[in-house]
Amino acid sequence: MGKFTFKLPDIGEGIAEAEIVAWHIKVGDRIEEDQPIADMMTDKATVEMESPVSGVVTAVAGEAGDVVSIGAMLVEIEIEGAGNEVDEAPKPVEQAKTPVEAATTPSDVSPASRGVESEKVAEKPSEEAKIELVTAQSDKVTASPAVRARAKALGVDLGQVKASGGHVRHADLDAYLNYGSGQGYRAPGVSTARPDESVKVIGMRRRIAENMAASKRNIPHFSYVEEFDVTALEAMRADLNANRGQRPKLTMLPFLIVAICKTLPDFPMINARYDDEAGIVTRHGAVHLGMATQTDAGLMVPVIRNAQDLNVWQLASEISRLAAAARDGTAKSEELSGSTLTVTSLGPLGGIATTPVINRPEVAIIGPNKIVERPMFVGDTIEARKLMNLSISCDHRVVDGWDAASYVQALKKLVETPVLLFAD
Template sequence: HKITASPAVRQRAKELGVELTDVKAAGGHVRHADLDAFLAYGSGQGYRASHISARRDDENVKVIGMRRRIADNMAASKRHIPHFTYVEEIDVTAIEAMRADLNANRGARPKLTMLPLLIVAICKTIPQFPMINARYDDENGVVTRHGAVHLGMATQTDAGLMVPVIRDAQDRNIWQLAMEIARLADAARSGSAKSEELSGSTLTVTSLGPLGGISTTPVINRPEVAIIGPNKIVERPMFVGDTIEARKLMNLSISCDHRVVDGWDAANYVQALKKLMETPVLLFAD
């Protein structure tokens, strides 16, 4: 007898790779419930939907080269450094509006992301919190607080995570930072970065960009003592005075080495960053 079914049922059966003639249905009219029953009981009789991937064999991948060095460094960092992470919410509505205005008038200069603005904020606040921009030689018990900010920029490449370094970030304006970020990221991803461009950082920023979650707990780039992780920007309704407004919000994470950075200092440092980023005109004030 002829099998009948609605267009929706036919489409679903097609997507599942099910022949309607295989499905038992009262009166020959196949419904969704009949498909459900077939999938529940028919699959035990050797049925496999066409969209299900075939089983793959196990694969052993040797951890060598750059991937091995990254693995060893991450393991050493977690083994030797007592991490703590502090997260704060920042209202980035104003700085995002300013960024849009700057990009609209950028001319031939590179398009600004949030990163150059964050780096300016980091560099302006570091002089009051020198313990954040430091390296710890734990074998000799010496902390070196650096005067210059050599900013590591965690960058995902085909070879794994690399950290090219923006030298003397404190001496660069937002446009120079944007150009250097693009140059170093391209060099890292193409494999043309020089060894001196991949070492010597005093503080690292790590961001997953559009993949960033609402909060991260980044691992410190040893022997540094801190790493800063901006998370993704989300728009949410917020109380502003007596009204509710749509505001752009971003969580900012910082992980620190608790041997040399106190929680109080990390919290105060992030609050200083928050003040600059929520009042962005201060980024360009002396």
């Protein structure tokens, strides 16, 4: 028996360390080659680590939430054989020769008999030759013994399975069984259900959970939803995009932000932050608009500074820049804090209505929902109109229901009469 030390490999350019997000194994477990052992989170993504060998786990590099440096020990595994005490990568095991290869290996066949043996192979029945050819093709595929054994039990030719990472893995075999064969084949008794998994809440997800829990625990939320007719605004947006030149393409969001900023001076209680420990509400003059953005690491809120001073084109550029910075991890700390009001939009996934959670210590959050086309009465006629519900959640300690409803109605007037967005 020997010890194999699996060190954390280089999993990305410029990455010096990674956080253990979840273990899939524990000390004492028997694991197989290619079996998932841990999820590691860098500042850019979460990567699943797989065991390069089969054996028994004898040590792990800490608990979920701990940080491991690149090149440091992640898992120690007791294996059959010498192990890698000298830090050498395990050598590939020479695979057994196929029947075709065994019959035609020069060292096994004398020169005098090679011609006769070739004639015998050529005279084999076509079906037998096909079976041996498929076996040979399958054996030439790079795959672990565990994958080969499973494929053999399922009657799958590995030569027909597309390898995603240089060699065939269990996931590639699963994809072939469900889709690649064209028949949605699944062997009897093989379940596609994933095992239950307990994942410790750490890293960005833990911070999000703590912030959301504090918000709901401390803030008495109420939500108000109104329907907006955005037919005219969508027509204006299309005209501006058709003549934008080198400027960025406009979505609905820049127009909505302009409307929000124009309406806030009459409703200062909406653009505010509440320090409930000091008992002070600060009503802000400038609009530092938080923009809820979904990233691989979780929900982040980059901030558009002084949004009231930007036009729709400038807002579109800033929205794109901040969203990209949040998603690729380059956003600065000052770009992720200090918002006075937040907008959260799911775009085409916006649903009919939302009840967003306030970004504490702010006192309100606005959520536009998806645009749908429906028939509406316009005077005495029925017309196809583009409609969008808009939700607002408020802190009832600071904002009264009447104030929230009045603010949304003022917002509705601007959105439904979009020329007012560009009037001084």
